[in-house]
Amino acid sequence: MRIRGERECQNCGRRWTYYETGSVECPDCGSLRSVGVDERTRHTASPVSLDLRHARAAVDSEPIGTVATRAAESASEFVRLHGFIDAGKLQPLSEQFVATMELKHVGRAIARSMDVTEAAQHHLLALLDGAQSGTRPDPSSVPDSLIPHRGLAAAATVEDYRRDLRQYLEDEPDDQARTVLGSVEDHRARVAALDGDIPPERAEALIEAARAVGAYLIEDDPDALDRARDRLTELDPER
16 A cells, blocks of 8 residues: 655644554554655555564463464464565565464464374474574475475465565566566465465475565566576476
C-alpha cells in the first residue's frame, strides 16, 4: 500500500514517523487525529519483532505438542505482519524470515501429529533455538516426515516475498527481473501443487532464486540475476 509516513498530530502538533511506530496514534497525546505531511510512499513493512519466549519457556515443562503450538502461533504472527518494502525501499529476504516461516509450518505439523518422532522433535527445537538468528537445520538433516513441510515453508516464503517484489516492480519497472520472477512463481506453484514434497535442497534453491532477484533489484547487481537463473535450473523437473 501507499501511505503518508510522516504524520502530524492535529491535537498537539507532534510529528512522528509511521514507518517506526506502525500507528497513526500520536505517541505523545494518544490522539488518532493526524495528517500526513509528505508524499504517499509504497510501504508494506511493520515494526514487528520475533518473540519466541512463550514457546521456549514451555520446552522443559510442557508436552512437545504445546511447545509446537506456541512456536507456530508466535511465528505466524511475525510472518503475517512482516513486509519487505520499507518507505519505498526494497528489503532483502532475511534468513530470520525464512527460518520463522519454517518454524510456523513445522510447528503446526507437529502440533497436529499423534506420533512425533524424536528426530522431528529435535528439528522443531533446533528451529525454535535458531529462528531468531536465522539459523535452520541443514537440508540433509531434515527428517523424512518433515520434508514436505520444509517444501511448503519455502513456497510460502517465496510467495510472500514475490508479492512485495511485484509491488516494487510497479514503481521501479525492470523487464529482466519481471521475467525471472515469473519463472520463480512457476516453480513455486509447482512446489505448492506437490504439497511441498520435494528434496530439501530444491526447496533451498527456490528460496535462493527469489532472494537473488531481490538482491539484483536492491544492489543493481546483474550477477545476482544470473544466480537466480542458475538456482532455477536446479528446480527443473527433468533433473
